[in-house]
Structure formats: structure tokens, C-alpha cells
Amino acid sequence: MPIDAAQIAGLVLIAVFAVFIAVFAGGALAGRRPTLRRLPGYQMLPGQLSRAIEAGQSLHLSLGTGGVGGSDTATTLAGLSTLAFLAEEAAATETLPTVTVADPTAMVMAQDVLRRAYIRQGNPTAYDPRSVRYVAASPLPYAAGTMDVLSNEETLVNVMVGVFGPEAALIAEEGSRQGLVQIAGAADIAPLAVLYPTVNHLLVGEEMFAAGGYTTDQPAHVGSLQAQDLIRWILVVVIFAVSLGALFSALAGGGAP
């Protein structure tokens, strides 16, 4: 069986995307950095841990119910990028954020991100693996366990970036009841809808995957944001052209578009 048209199209799209990322990352490395649009969620993130420390409290990061190794890997990696940024700040100030997960593979990855940040800051003994907590394996018990963390531990800021379902509303509502500053990001429609009325700053869909570009300013991350934008515009033009083509062909044929 040879390669079909859809497989060729997929391969070409991935190859073009990879080339764009490499080109734009090279440009960013050479100093041609674009001005990123304002995303209050990420702009608020720096300093949140310091604010929590000043208030004698801590920061909670929820990575949701996703793990590494399955279809949720990319979304979980976006959450881990946010954790990597917070971990550097935490390691410098010797205050551990509380991280809750519902998948043991995400727990192991989160512990590794925190541990490496403490080693980089020359403070490995201050790292405690128990600051990353495996709460439960399914969404609702995970939400219940995370609500308990928010209500009983001294927390000032609640960050939720990862895989969520409608149960995200339970966690965000508890955060709201405790008067926490809340930043959340999700890729699915259901959690976005339920988080919108509750959190202070919502990262919608692709904004969540831009964490690295906004928090670390690494050339690869900034380059991939530019590549995403370019591919999006190409897709918009293609969708628009195909829709117009279908409309004109239906009008010419006398049928409904």
C-alpha cells in the first residue's frame, strides 16, 4: 500500500513547520526578536512567588489530569514549562511551590523540573520531592484533593495549566472562595468555558503553549511562536479560498453552498 495524499500532506506540513521553527529560531538567536502581544496571564506570573513569600504564603500549580507518554503529552509539557519558570524563582528564594498532579508520569517529570532548578541554583538540599503531590488518578477525586490543598494550606496564588475537564470549575471556585489570584490555561473547550467566569486571567487554547516564549525568552520558543503565526495565516487563507471556491461552484451549479 503506497502513501496516500493525506499522509503526504501531513508530512509536508510537519516538514514546513519544522523549517519555519528553525529559520525563526535562528533569527531570534541573531537578535531579530518580535514584539509579542500582551498576555496578562504570563505578564503577571513573574514575581507571584515573591509576593506569596512576602505574605508568608505559597503558590499552588495544578498540572491537571494529563500525563507524559499519551495524547496529553504536549499539553502537560506546556504546564511543565510554566513550572520550570516558577521553579527557578522558587529555588532562588528557597520557597517550594505546591504542585498537584493526577498522573504519576507528570509527577515524576514535575519533580525532575523542580530538582534540576534547585541544583542549578546551588541549593539541592532545599528541594523536597513531596512538594509535588500525586492527588488522585481520576478527575473528580483530583479536584476534591486539590480543593483541600487550596483551602487548608497557606496559598496566595493558584496557577492551573494543563489538561482539565469541567472539574476545573470546582478547583477554581475553591480558589475564588479563598480570594486567591488565579491564572488558568486549558486546551479544551469545556474547561475554558467553566474557568472564564472564575479566574483572573485565562490562557485560551494556543496561548497556553506559548509559556516558553513569554517566560524564558529562548530562541526556539520565540521562533516557534512566529512559525505558528505564519502557518495560521497560511491556513486562514487556504480555508477562506476553499470556502469561496465552494460557494462560487455551488452558485454556478445552482445548488446550495
Place this chain on the structure above:
Amino acid sequence: MKTRVPLFITMVVGWITLLTYFLSGVFPGIIAVRYVLAELAIIVAAFALILGFFNLLSVHAMHIVRQHPNWFYSFVLIASMIVMVPLVHGLDLMSAAANGQNLAQQSISGTWMINLYKYVLIPIQSSLAALLPFLLAFAAYRTLRMRRTFGAAVFLLSAILVLLGQVPLFNLGILKNLRDWIVQVWAMAGMRGVLLGVALGITATALRVLIGADRPSSD
């Protein structure tokens, strides 16, 4: 070396898995490689689950030792772990052995285990899920009070219109048509836009890992 090995393994495994989706027609045998890699991932995840179990145990044991607020719930959790694992499994296995049934099957679907799920876990989870609509209604009301923006007003107005079009109490054609228009045109268009952006974000994240620009497991 220590940092390059995980990066190399991630890149090689990632590229092989990706290419199996596109080149299976040319190299049919490549699908078997994907299955082997998937099985290896499942084995690694199983070991991670054991670590997760001990993490849960350790966190809640510390809560009890330090007399953390609500430490009693930590005690209930640890007691449940002890009861669920050896006692419930043991009872199911004993009853299976006495009746000459398949022991492996009974360890996951024995009567005691099923009853605990059916009469303890599922009712608790259902009660929690039932709170969601009330929480959302309250959150929407609070949004109107706290965040008087155009977006919040559109959110609340469309939510009310969709709800009114959904309930049989107001069986008005115009409300149903309005609901369909909001759901099928505006919500659908927005949803597709978000999903398109998410797909691009996921592809970009995966490609960064595959070309070695993003190193989630090493510095």
C-alpha cells in the same frame, strides 16, 4: 553525556513514532516498532504509578505526624489504601479460590471491589459532579458583579439565551432558533478557531522536542 542520552532517546523514539504514521504504507513492519515502543511506555508508566502510590502515602503520613488541619482525612485515606489493597483484594481472591474461579479476573472485578466502587466511590463522585451547575451559575452571577466588561456581558447573555432555548418551560420557537444560531454559528466558529490554534500549539511543542530545542528531561 548525562544530559545528551535522554535527549537522544527522546528524539529517536519521537521521530520513529511520528514516522510510523506516515510511512506504514511503504514499510508495513514499522507499525510493530510503534507497538513495542508503546508497550515500553506503558511499563514505564506502571513504575511511575508505584512512585505515585508512595508519594500519596508519604504526603498524607506527614499530614498525620504534623497534625496538619484535617489530618483525620489523611488517616482515612491511608486506612482506605490499606483496606482496599490487601483486604478487599484478599477477600475477592479467597472467594474466587473457594469457587474455583479465575484469580486474575477476580482481583479487578470481584464482588467486594465492585461493591466498593458502586456504593462508595461512584455516589461520592456523582454528588461532587452535581455541584457543578450551581457553582457555574454562581460564578456567572459573580462575574456580572465583579467584571463589568463587554466580554463578560456577552458571555452571560449568551449563557442565559442558550439555557432558555434549552428548557421545555419556554417552548417558544424563537428562543430555540436563537439558541441554535448561537450554538451552531458563533460557538462552533469560536470552537474551531480555538481547536485550530491548539493543534498548531501541540505541533510546535512536539517539533521543538523532536528537533532537540526543547529538553523537558535534561538541562
